[in-house]
Amino acid sequence: MFKKLFKDTVIYGIATVLPRVMTLLLTRLYVNKLDTTDFGIYSGLFVYLILGNVILSYGMETAFFRFMNRGEARDKVQSTALTSLLMSSLLFLVVAYLLRNSIAAWLNYEVEYIVFGILILVLDTLVVIPFAWLRNQGKSYWYAFLKVGNTTVNLLFNIYFLSILPSEELAMGGGVAYIFLANLIASLLTFIALLPVYLKIRLGFSYVLWKPMMLYAYPVLLAGIAFAINEGFDRVFLRMLLPEDTADATIGVYSACYKMGVFMNLFVSAYRLGIEPFFFSNAQDKNAPKYYARITEYFVVFGGGILLFFTVFTNVFKWVLIPNPAYWEALWIVPIILLANFCLGIYNNLSVWYKVTDRTRFGAIISLLGMGITVIFNLALIPLLSYKGAALTTLITYAAMMSISYYYGQKLYPIPYNLKVLKVFLGISVIGSFLQFYLFKLNLFVGILLLLLYTVLAYVVLSPNPFQSNQKRKRVS
Numbered sequence: 031m032f033k034k035l036f037k038d039t040v041i042y043g044i045a046t047v048l049p050r051v052m053t054l055l056l057t058r059l060y061v062n063k064l065d066t067t068d069f070g071i072y073s074g075l076f077v078y079l080i081l082g083n084v085i086l087s088y089g090m091e092t093a094f095f096r097f098m099n100r101g102e103a104r105d106k107v108q109s110t111a112l113t114s115l116l117m118s119s120l121l122f123l124v125v126a127y128l129l130r131n132s133i134a135a136w137l138n139y140e141v142e143y144i145v146f147g148i149l150i151l152v153l154d155t156l157v158v159i160p161f162a163w164l165r166n167q168g169k170s171y172w173y174a175f176l177k178v179g180n181t182t183v184n185l186l187f188n189i190y191f192l193s194i195l196p197s198e199e200l201a202m203g204g205g206v207a208y209i210f211l212a213n214l215i216a217s218l219l220t221f222i223a224l225l226p227v228y229l230k231i232r233l234g235f236s237y238v239l240w241k242p243m244m245l246y247a248y249p250v251l252l253a254g255i256a257f258a259i260n261e262g263f264d265r266v267f268l269r270m271l272l273p274e275d276t277a278d279a280t281i282g283v284y285s286a287c288y289k290m291g292v293f294m295n296l297f298v299s300a301y302r303l304g305i306e307p308f309f310f311s312n313a314q315d316k317n318a319p320k321y322y323a324r325i326t327e328y329f330v331v332f333g334g335g336i337l338l339f340f341t342v343f344t345n346v347f348k349w350v351l352i353p354n355p356a357y358w359e360a361l362w363i364v365p366i367i368l369l370a371n372f373c374l375g376i377y378n379n380l381s382v383w384y385k386v387t388d389r390t391r392f393g394a395i396i397s398l399l400g401m402g403i404t405v406i407f408n409l410a411l412i413p414l415l416s417y418k419g420a421a422l423t424t425l426i427t428y429a430a431m432m433s434i435s436y437y438y439g440q441k442l443y444p445i446p447y448n449l450k451v452l453k454v455f456l457g458i459s460v461i462g463s464f465l466q467f468y469l470f471k472l473n474l475f476v477g478i479l480l481l482l483l484y485t486v487l488a489y490v491v492l493s494p495n496p497f498q499s500n501q502k503r504k505r506v507s
Contacts, residue, residue, distance in 0.1 A: 042165075045174035047300050049181035050292065054351060056188055057289045061354040063192040064205045069357075070282030072206050074269055075143055077262035079151060084254035086122060086155040089247030090115055094162045097243055109234035111243065112159045116233070119155045123148065138269075146210035153217035160227035180220045187212035249394040256397035260404045260427050264420035267408040272416065284417035286352045287360040291367035293340050293347070294333070298375035301329060309382050318386070319445045326379045326445075330452050331488050333372050334459030338484055341365045341463040342477030363421035365467045369460060370421075373428040380435040383443035392438065400431045451491060458484060 060069055094111045098104055126133065126148045134141040164173040191208035265285065269277045305325060312318050340347060344364050352358070384392040404427045411419025439445065462480045470476045 041170040041174045043300060045170075045177040047296060048178055050296060050299065052178075052181045052185055054289075054292060056185060057286065057351055058353065059188060059192055060209070061286050061352045061357050064282075066279040066282035066286075066356055068205050068278075068282070069286060070265075070278035070280065070284075071139070071143075072209055073285035074265045074278065074281050075139060075147060075206075075210075077258075077265050078137070079147055080262050081255065081258040082147070082151040083154055084251070084258050086119060086151055087115065087158045087254075088118075088244075089250030089254065090243070091158050091162045092250045093243040093247040094159060095166065096246055097239070098166055103239075105232075106234065106236045106239050107243075108159070108163060108231045110236050110240050111162075112228065112231050113233045113235045114240060114243075115155055115159055119152045123152045142207055143210060146207070146214055150210065150214050150217050153214070153221045157217075157221055157224050159231070160224040163227055163231060176220055176223055179223075180216045183219055184212050184216035187215050249391055253394040253397040256394070256401040259401045260397070260424075263404065264408055264412075264423060267412055268417060268420055271409070271412045280417055283357045283360040284363065284420065286354075286357040287363050288367055288421075289351055290340070290344070290347065290361075290364045291371045292351075294336055294368050294371040294375070297333065297336050298371060298378065301375070302378055309386060319443075322379075322382050323445050323447045326376070327448055327451055328492070329379050330376065331455050331492060333375055334455045335481075335484055335488060337365075337368050337372050337459045338463050338466075338481060340368055341467055342472070342474070342481055344467065345472050360417055362418060365463045366421040366425050369463070370425040370428045372459075373425065373432045377428060377432040377435050380432060380439055383435075383439035383445065387443055389442065392435075396431050396434050399434060400427045403427045403430050455488070455491075458487070 060072070064072070090111050094107065097107045127145070130141055130144050130148065134144045137144070161173060161176070164170075164176075188209060191212055192205060195208075265281050268281050268284065272280055309322070312321055315321070341364065344361060348358060348361060381393060381396075384390055404423060407423040407426055408420060411423055413419075415422070462484065466472065466477045466480060
């Protein structure tokens, strides 16, 4: 059993993390081939795709897993979930296509981009339940193959459109359209590959079953909307609050430098995939709170090291991810975004209390509070600080969510965190990163010295006491 769990965790981890790594190649390609305005248009539109995916799937994937594994008629569960998303997606397709001109005018984007977005959203929603079905059936290899294959196809068509076709098309604004066309092709091929799952599940609908599924999915939908707004709507606010002639270019440089935070994201994602099964499998153990505390301690120490490392070597990694100097003016946000993603990772750790005690409504509440903070601070700071205000808002939001989760968690499910260790390493990594970036201007000598000191301190705190071990060995001899 444990061997299969480990194997599936590794495979699903690859299926989640590898596509994110591959998107780094896409970012590099985009900033090399698109000017800041076109990249800003693409980044702004992509935010709506993230929100659209959440709304169109409306938590049905989570409800699918919950009801498939609680004794309900499995055939009815899967056919009801599949039919529900199919019908709502087709309804959205018809209504959105008829209103495409109005949507384009409202959002102030080209109609062509809106049509691409509608088709991509529908195709991506239609594969939600088939992918969930593959996971539930234990078909991890096929799941991973399709997930990685989707990103590979998208990457290859982007390379073809942006690097092989004549560059005149890009100069005329065709680059954004090509990006969405590549995405559409990848989504269509994935949908075609998953059509056999539709034949295995078969369409069918039970209102008696669908109603409780929707009630269960509703909080998931709210949390998803809140997350989408927290994660991406700073671009929407930038476009809304900045002068029209510079907004898209500002979003372009901001979004490119925001991508530097992906290095922390990869660490957080890989960690979460590996540790969440442990959280749940040990929830009934009387020593579980101690385990959770120790795991969080390790996470903060390693995460702080990653924050410091990528801040110190920002001038190196900018050539890897965003080699076009036209985008570098927004590098100021890099330590802010790395720290914001670090806070989000700590929040995920702290949130174990409501996951293992079935108080998941608190997750939705905290996410909604974060959404409120996002809206208020973006409206307040962007007119004053432009993209710097958007970056600071992201940090404030995730730091607030982290703090709220800790406060209520200690009241409802106390965990004996070693606050001294957490504060020391978090403080050193944050202060060291900010001094290195903003005061010492990325001086490599100072940065490497800070990294060495941090590494030595981490080794001393996390490793067993070598002197104690030597004494024990002497007594034994």
